[in-house]
Amino acid sequence: MVLKGYPRISETFISNEILLLEQLGFQIHILSMRQPRERFSHASVKQIQARVDYLPETLLVPLPRFLYHNLLLALDRPRRYARAVKLAARRIRRTRRMTTIKHLFQAGYLVHKLLPQSGITHLHAHFAHSPTSVTMFASLLSGLPFSFTAHAKDIYTSDPAQLAEKIAQARFVVTCTGYNRQFLRNLAPGADTPVHRIYHGIDVRLFNGLTVNGRPRPPYRLLTVARLTTKKGLPTVLKALRILKDQGVVFQHDLIGDGDDRDVIIRLIDALGLSACCQWHGTQPHDVVLKHYKKADVFLLGCEIAPDGDRDGIPNVLLESMAMGVPVVSTQVSAIPELVQDGHCGLLVPPQDPQALAAAVNRLLTDTDLRQQIITGGKARVAQAFDNQTLIKDLAAVLRQV
Numbered sequence: 001m002v003l004k005g006y007p008r009i010s011e012t013f014i015s016n017e018i019l020l021l022e023q024l025g026f027q028i029h030i031l032s033m034r035q036p037r038e039r040f041s042h043a044s045v046k047q048i049q050a051r052v053d054y055l056p057e058t059l060l061v062p063l064p065r066f067l068y069h070n071l072l073l074a075l076d077r078p079r080r081y082a083r084a085v086k087l088a089a090r091r092i093r094r095t096r097r098m099t100t101i102k103h104l105f106q107a108g109y110l111v112h113k114l115l116p117q118s119g120i121t122h123l124h125a126h127f128a129h130s131p132t133s134v135t136m137f138a139s140l141l142s143g144l145p146f147s148f149t150a151h152a153k154d155i156y157t158s159d160p161a162q163l164a165e166k167i168a169q170a171r172f173v174v175t176c177t178g179y180n181r182q183f184l185r186n187l188a189p190g191a192d193t194p195v196h197r198i199y200h201g202i203d204v205r206l207f208n209g210l211t212v213n214g215r216p217r218p219p220y221r222l223l224t225v226a227r228l229t230t231k232k233g234l235p236t237v238l239k240a241l242r243i244l245k246d247q248g249v250v251f252q253h254d255l256i257g258d259g260d261d262r263d264v265i266i267r268l269i270d271a272l273g274l275s276a277c278c279q280w281h282g283t284q285p286h287d288v289v290l291k292h293y294k295k296a297d298v299f300l301l302g303c304e305i306a307p308d309g310d311r312d313g314i315p316n317v318l319l320e321s322m323a324m325g326v327p328v329v330s331t332q333v334s335a336i337p338e339l340v341q342d343g344h345c346g347l348l349v350p351p352q353d354p355q356a357l358a359a360a361v362n363r364l365l366t367d368t369d370l371r372q373q374i375i376t377g378g379k380a381r382v383a384q385a386f387d388n389q390t391l392i393k394d395l396a397a398v399l400r401q402v
Contacts, residue, residue, distance in 0.1 A: 002033070002134055005033065005034035005037065012286065016044055019044050031114065032054050033054075033131060038283070066106075073111060080143070084107070107134050122146070136169055147171045147402070148170055168191040172194045176198065177197065177314055179313070179334050202388055203389065221254070222254070222300060223293065223300075228265050230310070231310045238272055240300070254296075296321070299318070299328045303351065304331065304351035312335075314334075315336075327371055329349065332351070336348065346378060
């Protein structure tokens with residue numbers, strides 16, 4: 001399994017998938033393109049038995065190692081290496097991006113140094129951008145079949161021709177929403193590669209017996225867990241909080257997460273006069289996030305499509321909130337309606353509409369009957385369609401066909 005980085009705190013769904021596959025009898029070998037960048041990881045990572053090897057991250061410093069392994073591989077398999085070089089040249093002409101050279105060299109390193117005696121029989125990448133580029137070249141150089149899982153940003157910010165090429169060459173593709181599946185099929189209409197929709201899901205047992213606040217009372221506890229990036233719509237969330245504050249609603253908002261827009265978001269909290277009622281906690285381990293769910297009255301997230309096309313699939317935090325019995329408010333973007341059925345197990349509003357977001361939050365705080373209906377519906381929806389121990393069997397069946 002080729003990953004961009006391992007372990008990563010924001011990619012619990014991948015570590016959960018690896019652990020569940022191991023429990024079903026699969027032997028996994030993790031090939032990571034980056035060293036871990038966080039100081040801690042989720043508890044599930046410690047249970048994973050897979051061997052982990054790291055590829056050289058950059059091109060220049062490890063260049064002698066790259067050249068050594070790629071030269072020997074080219075001498076050993078000249079026809080395969082020539083086909084890989086031809087593919088790399090075509091991709092460079094298409095995008096003018098020289099990172100393709102690094103991906104080819106990483107694949108050559110993987111095939112010559114790490115594959116021999118490893119017992120690996122299939123290559124699978126998580127994320128359709130650079131991990132799949134490396135995996136596609138490694139497949140071409142080794143003759144092993146490959147597949148990949150496409151998620152969100154990696155789909156919508158990739159060059160369409162590059163991504164269509166990967167789909168056409170893969171044995172199969174997995175993606176986590178029906179919305180993504182249709183997009184990928186439309187992108188490569190001539191390819192006969194199967195595209196499977198398999199939701200990530202969550203471990204619903206983790207939330208059994210956990211209870212949240214009863215009937216909400218001021219000061220209300222509002223919660224957002226998200227990476228601080230454009231597609232999460234955090235400015236919309238903060239503007240909605242300002243509207244609630246102006247309406248006399250007394251609340252405490254907890255914001256968990258970090259990201260490239262951290263400084264912008266923190267400045268906006270101050271500019272909107274929310275510093276006294278909005279607290280930013282940074283990235284937190286899952287046990288801490290669970291404690292915040294238990295105290296929350298409403299979970300809100302303002303997802304939108306970013307200017308570069310990036311967008312969410314189904315944020316796992318919505319699944320977790322619903323499983324905990326925390327009613328959710330989000331937007332009608334991408335595949336979120338595949339999870340949140342508006343008015344039944346959550347409330348959905350248009351993106352970039354703080355007025356509508358504020359009104360939806362206020363309804364869930366004050367309409368007791370609606371609130372209970374959504375809490376009950378949310379728990380049932382997650383248990384029925386997003387239990388990862390059920391969904392992993394669908395992925396296992398696809399892998400066993402290979």
